[in-house]
Amino acid sequence: xxxxxTVLLLAAMTALFMGLGYTLGGAAGAFIALIAxxxxxxxxxxxxxxxxxxxxxxxxxxxxxxxxxxxIVQQLSSRAGLPMPRVYLIDSPHPNAFATGRNPxxxxxxxxxxxxxLLDKEEVAAVLAHELGHIRNHDTLVMTMTATIAGAIAMxxxxxxxxxxxxxxxxxxAMIAAMLLAPFAAMIVQLAISRTREYAADRAGAEICxxxxxxxxxxxxxxxxxxxxxxxxxxxxxxxxxLYIVPSGRGDSLFSTHPDxxxxxxxxxxxxxxxxLASRPRASVPPSRSRRxxxxxxxxxxx
Numbered sequence: 001x002x003x004x005x006t007v008l009l010l011a012a013m014t015a016l017f018m019g020l021g022y023t024l025g026g027a028a029g030a031f032i033a034l035i036a037x038x039x040x041x042x043x044x045x046x047x048x049x050x051x052x053x054x055x056x057x058x059x060x061x062x063x064x065x066x067x068x069x070x071x072i073v074q075q076l077s078s079r080a081g082l083p084m085p086r087v088y089l090i091d092s093p094h095p096n097a098f099a100t101g102r103n104p105x106x107x108x109x110x111x112x113x114x115x116x117x118l119l120d121k122e123e124v125a126a127v128l129a130h131e132l133g134h135i136r137n138h139d140t141l142v143m144t145m146t147a148t149i150a151g152a153i154a155m156x157x158x159x160x161x162x163x164x165x166x167x168x169x170x171x172x173x174a175m176i177a178a179m180l181l182a183p184f185a186a187m188i189v190q191l192a193i194s195r196t197r198e199y200a201a202d203r204a205g206a207e208i209c210x211x212x213x214x215x216x217x218x219x220x221x222x223x224x225x226x227x228x229x230x231x232x233x234x235x236x237x238x239x240x241x242x243l244y245i246v247p248s249g250r251g252d253s254l255f256s257t258h259p260d261x262x263x264x265x266x267x268x269x270x271x272x273x274x275x276x277l278a279s280r281p282r283a284s285v286p287p288s289r290s291r292r293x294x295x296x297x298x299x300x301x302x303x
Contacts, residue, residue, distance in 0.1 A: 083107070093114040097109065101141075127222075129205040139201060198259055
């Protein structure tokens with residue numbers, strides 16, 4: 001059902017783009033919008049990983065310069081039945097992680113030094129398992145395409161305020177309404193896709209790492225840490241926030257790219273119970289607190 005829902009939502013996003021094109025340029029505008037959407041998705045398909053990683057100044061690491069970090073990814077990807085993805089490190093105090101790549105054979109996972117400094121080794125493994133869940137579910141391509149089309153709709157709407165095309169008899173009020181509502185509708189569709197995929201990746205990550213409570217604990221810490229230290233990349237390009245494991249720089253809200261963190265933790269606790277794991281005090285979304293060093297430092301050397 002998640003797959004069907006995602007396809008329908010992507011179709012709705014493309015229809016919005018074409019509808020805005022029609023409003024601004026008539027039938028020709030709708031056709032141009034369709035061609036543009038296809039072109040953007042083609043470019044995204046082949047270059048999404050390079051674009052996203054370059055945007056974050058991520059550097060690739062291997063078993064020589066980050067043996068423990070790469071070793072964790074290697075063990076988890078083998079357990080998940082996935083090809084070994086490339087591993088990247090981002091030198092940023094903002095604690096977060098994401099996955100990218102057009103398919104599992106071209107997957108990549110990235111984590112910030114802020115994340116490695118905040119979480120313990122089990123929590124780091126759980127976060128990486130969540131990102132591998134995105135790769136296994138082919139979410140990385142879907143989410144990047146969604147962000148691309150949503151950004152294009154916003155850009156086209158902005159152009160529409162300065163350049164008016166199509167039928168001169170068009171109702172100017174209808175055009176203004178379309179230019180205002182289309183980006184908002186695109187954002188709602190993007191949020192619906194993103195939230196659906198996060199719950200699925202949480203479940204997949206819990207299955208891969210076999211420790212859903214470690215992922216719940218990691219989400220609680222990352223929620224507070226990311227709110228305290230926003231991502232500079234997401235501040236420049238808000239569409240990038242949908243890629244992260246937790247929202248960047250703000251709490252959960254109606255317009256957040258992610259489900260409520262407390263709800264995600266509750267779902268992971270239910271998964272732990274289904275797996276027959278012994279109960280323990282539930283992780284909760286804590287207030288911001290000072291960072292502490294992890295058992296896994298940014299270079300992958302265990303303590």
